[in-house]
Amino acid sequence: MNTHNNGFSGPTGEQSSPDGINDATLLALSRELDALAAADRAGARPGLEARVAAATAHSLRAPAPALRLAGTEHASKSVAWFTPLRVAAGLALAVTVGAVYLARQSPSTGGTVAAVDPASAEQEISEWLAISGGVTGDLATQISRLDAETSSLTDNFLGASSTTDSSTEEGSL
Amino acid sequence: MTSLAHTQDREPGSDSDALAGLLAAAARGDESAWRAIVERYGRRVFGLAKSRCRNVDVAEEITQSVFATVATKLAQGGYTEQGRFESWLFRVAMNRVRDEARRTKRHAAPADPAEVLDRLQGAALETGPATDRLDALRSAMGKLTASDREVIELRHHGGLSFKQIAELLEEPFGTLLARHHRALRKLKEMMGDAGEEPGEGTNE
Numbered sequence: 001m002n003t004h005n006n007g008f009s010g011p012t013g014e015q016s017s018p019d020g021i022n023d024a025t026l027l028a029l030s031r032e033l034d035a036l037a038a039a040d041r042a043g044a045r046p047g048l049e050a051r052v053a054a055a056t057a058h059s060l061r062a063p064a065p066a067l068r069l070a071g072t073e074h075a076s077k078s079v080a081w082f083t084p085l086r087v088a089a090g091l092a093l094a095v096t097v098g099a100v101y102l103a104r105q106s107p108s109t110g111g112t113v114a115a116v117d118p119a120s121a122e123q124e125i126s127e128w129l130a131i132s133g134g135v136t137g138d139l140a141t142q143i144s145r146l147d148a149e150t151s152s153l154t155d156n157f158l159g160a161s162s163t164t165d166s167s168t169e170e171g172s173l
Numbered sequence: 174m175t176s177l178a179h180t181q182d183r184e185p186g187s188d189s190d191a192l193a194g195l196l197a198a199a200a201r202g203d204e205s206a207w208r209a210i211v212e213r214y215g216r217r218v219f220g221l222a223k224s225r226c227r228n229v230d231v232a233e234e235i236t237q238s239v240f241a242t243v244a245t246k247l248a249q250g251g252y253t254e255q256g257r258f259e260s261w262l263f264r265v266a267m268n269r270v271r272d273e274a275r276r277t278k279r280h281a282a283p284a285d286p287a288e289v290l291d292r293l294q295g296a297a298l299e300t301g302p303a304t305d306r307l308d309a310l311r312s313a314m315g316k317l318t319a320s321d322r323e324v325i326e327l328r329h330h331g332g333l334s335f336k337q338i339a340e341l342l343e344e345p346f347g348t349l350l351a352r353h354h355r356a357l358r359k360l361k362e363m364m365g366d367a368g369e370e371p372g373e374g375t376n377e
Binding site for chain 1: 202203207211215216219223237240242244248306314326332361
């Protein structure tokens with residue numbers, strides 16, 4: 001019977017055939033394994049249990065609850081911190097999508113402008129000039145005259161608003 | 174086989190209520206309860222480690238590591254006693270032994286022959302006046318597959334019941350019995366069974 005200093009008996013020493021082994025040779029082998037195990041256990045240096053207990057007792061004072069609470073706090077903090085971030089991320093995504101949408105829309109708008117026929121535009125302007133001032137003659141002459149009148153009006157306005165230094169400008173006209 | 178399982182369900186030399194009390198006290202930081210637990214199981218864990226690594230110092234390191242893990246888990250409330258302490262303890266132990274086996278395998282090439290000689294001599298001293306028969310048995314165990322060897326070591330070195338081993342390895346009870354039987358047969362073949370009469374156990 002294999003025993004050691006904590007009173008443990010080998011498993012196969014409990015009954016005549018505790019492992020359900022009917023083969024007597026295997027039973028003997030099983031008992032030899034018990035003897036081998038007992039030899040291994042007995043090979044420890046004296047005071048093994050005391051050394052192990054002393055070396056590991058401090059582990060009993062591990063701050064166990066703090067670990068779980070820390071996990072819980074971490075979870076609640078993560079919600080508090082990440083909710084604004086999630087909103088910001090959503091906004092950033094919306095802005096990005098909008099920018100992409102507008103960027104795609106711009107070329108089509110430009111294309112519409114570019115597609116206007118210059119001849120028809122000139123015709124529209126001529127019609128407008130005819131309606132507004134009864135202008136006759138070619139368009140270039142009319143435009144030059146409008147330009148001159150516009151400049152004159154501008155100069156008059158500037159001359160009225162200034163006090164002394166406007167004589168040279170007026171003289172140039 | 175039913176009566177066998179019933180017999181082996183009880184932890185050898187211990188009372189489950191007393192163990193539950195010790196575990197509860199240790200979880201509250203009672204060092205005397207902790208010492209009692211280590212007294213009860215320390216040598217068995219050491220034997221399991223020693224069987225595999227064959228070195229007293231390494232086996233003691235493994236034993237300390239196992240109990241440090243268990244103490245931490247107890248303090249953290251990571252273990253609830255449901256009559257399966259031994260299975261859990263030896264699962265931790267077996268994992269440490271496997272880790273050590275892998276580590277040893279990675280660093281298998283010894284650099285200094287003198288160191289190897291010292292270790293061999295130390296091992297011989299540690300095992301004491303081992304018989305040739307036990308040496309042969311130890312050698313044969315080294316030739317078993319890892320899974321067969323685990324069953325043998327948990328059964329004989331760890332002193333676990335088959336039910337406990339089945340829980341630990343998460344295998345059906347019947348499968349465990351068959352594996353143990355098969356491992357014994359392999360050992361018998363390797364030993365040649367020469368000069369050993371049936372019933373002539375060396376531990377009686």
